[in-house]
Amino acid sequence: MIHLENVSKSYSKDIEALHDVSLDIEPGEFVFVVGSSGSGKSTLVKLLMKEIEPTEGRIVVNKQDLGRLSRKRIPKYRRGIGVVYQDFRLLKDRNVYENIAFAERVIETPGRVIKKKVPASLAMVGLAQKYKAYPQELSGGEQQRVAIARAFINDPKLILADEPTGNLDPQTSWEIMQILQEANERGTTVLVVSHNQEIVNAMKKRVITLKKGVVISDEQEGMYINED
């Protein structure tokens, strides 16, 4: 699903966010990427979203070589990835229904299909009753569920979650991880960037640890390596 080959990314001469990173993530895997601040986790997500270009190396996601992907084809590529961010990134001036429907609008799904899919997606994250609410009227956990519903609506093969529990209390964090776990059990590849030691250790998934842009550990049923 994800193939990184000697990938490096420098923002300037002195700052190398990633250095010679090579890794493979197979379809259907659930992977945690951990590391302290500045380890290169966010740079990795940005590279996978084709938000930035690598300085060196090759990235292949879902059989698409990102180096050869033209600007015109980026939207279609991104539609195959569901993204969940720490700060939810919901459109504040649109209600829950409209936020999720928008992800369908952009791929020009007919209105009648959207009307069926959005309620189903909201039901999956337990927010069917709050479809009229605006993001600011929801708790952090509810906002993250909306973001997850939006990420899942196009049935992506890959979910990228960048610190999805970073702004949530422990109980809500577990609920969010449960939703991601269920998606993974349905066959979706899930890559979670996380700082949450308790969750990473408890879930016993593959853990890739980055330090100063280098992969220092990659273990199945791995543990959170505390750098501090």
Place this chain on the structure above:
Amino acid sequence: MKISSFFYCLRQGFKNLWRNKMFSVASIATISACIFLFGIFFSIVINFTNIVKSAEEDVPITVFFNEGTTTERMKEIGEEIAANDKVKSVQFTSADEAWQDYQNTYFSENPDLAAGFAQDNPLAGSDNYAVYLNNVEDQQDVASWIETIDGVRSVRQSEVAANTLSNFNVLIGYVSAGIILILLAVSVFLISNTVTIGITVRKEEIAIMKFIGAKDIFVWFPFLVEGMLIGLIGAALPLSLLYVLYKQAVIFIMDRFSILTGLITFLPAKTVFEALIPTALILGIGIGFLGSFSTTRKHLKV
């Protein structure tokens, strides 16, 4: 883009106007201010041009004939002059009519003074044509040509008046172009700044749209609709105000300065606004379009 998506984006453009009320009001106010100034200037210029044009029409060339020229020949000369493309109209005044006009003008209060000339027209031989031109700048050319016509004794023209009006026309042209260019530059600068602020505030929104796979057109189309709507409203508001103000201003000036009656005629509001409305609307929508288009494109590279 599918038709349903086109209408969706169109609706979003309308909704964005309301969603971003503060930005919309600021942008509409900016465009309105510029169009209002433009409208005032436009009304002044179009009236000035009209006044100058009327003045041009009142500056004729006077054509006198050789002694003994027959009435037949005078008529032929008149027809020959009237056939010239540069000539707007030709008006014949006989010697008797000329004397009558003179008496009316200078002896109306003392008719006895003119009585001595009752049987002897002092203006005999002053039959003439007053030739009015389409364009006052052609006066010298036409006068020179008329002098070559057989039977014409002399041609009188007011070179000073013609040159003054001609120069005034050129001056109005330059001043109009200059002020319109300055107004346009100021409008584009102001609207570009306003849109930039609006887009910067919504940069996150654009980024979210891009992350979930929206094509560029899906992102910028609603912004364009929004920009053009802002331009349309920004132009329509000052136009309505200008219409009322123009009518009131004409009434006020003509009432307050009755000395001007007969000297200048203001164009009717209908004539001014037949030209101003399409110009201002195109200008407003154009400014809104350009402002949105240029600034949205800058923020699309996410």
